Amino acid sequence: MTQRLLNKRVLITQADDYMGPATAELFTAEGAVVTTDTSDLRAAGRCEELVKSAGDIDVLIANLASANFSGIATAELNDDDWHTAFDIMVHPLHRLCRAVLPQMMQRGAGKIVVYGSAAALRGMRTLAAYSAARAAQVGYVQALGVEAAPHNVQVNLIAQNYVENPVYYPESLREQESFKKSLRRQVPLGRLATAKEDAEFALFLASDNSDFFVGQAIPFSGGWVQR
Secondary structure: OOOOOOOOEEEEOOOOOOOHHHHHHHHHHOOOEEEEOOOOOOOOOHHHHHHHHHOOOOEEEEEOOOOOOOOOOHHHOOHHHHHHHHHHHOHHHHHHHHHHHHHHHHHOOEEEEEEOOHHHOOOOOOOHHHHHHHHHHHHHHHHHHHHHHHHOEEEEEEEEOOEOOOOOOOHHHHOOHHHHHHHHHHOOOOOOEOHHHHHHHHHHHHOHHHOOOOOOEEEEOOOOOOO
């Protein structure tokens, strides 16, 4: 079987959690040369330093997440929590893309895949900061996508929810009967996606098979969001 990312140089951020482990495993199996990073991308200059140290990058996987913003009513949402959501999920996205785009545009080829959230596409109570940051990612990808497309660089986002991962859906939660009932009620498919299913979608967007996808925020949520 042909390896779909043979010799492609891939950089994955926040590689130790969220969708990082599954993506690194699958992409490596598909022949990619994978660089994983687990550093704090909020630090000044860290994104630029990371891209420089990684060298030539064919695919950037912007895996940026935090689970610390749920359950806070908007009237109680303080400035620190609001800013932190953007500091973790939005500002590093721009800095990473700004650093990697010149080399991709010069080569006339490149892929940027963002693991985003379907919370950007459907309102959820007590998630104002998180949803706003995720929506900012969508707007950024849409704008950057059309800007980068003439250079044969494709930028797209997976707007996901209900995907197995250690940050949002740890095993302890998945085993609770109340969660299983909620899952059947909320998700038309009645189950979580596996991490590998999500990584397979990212693999498609990172491969040469997705060259006609530009600035898309594509729902991946088992029918929880339909667009």
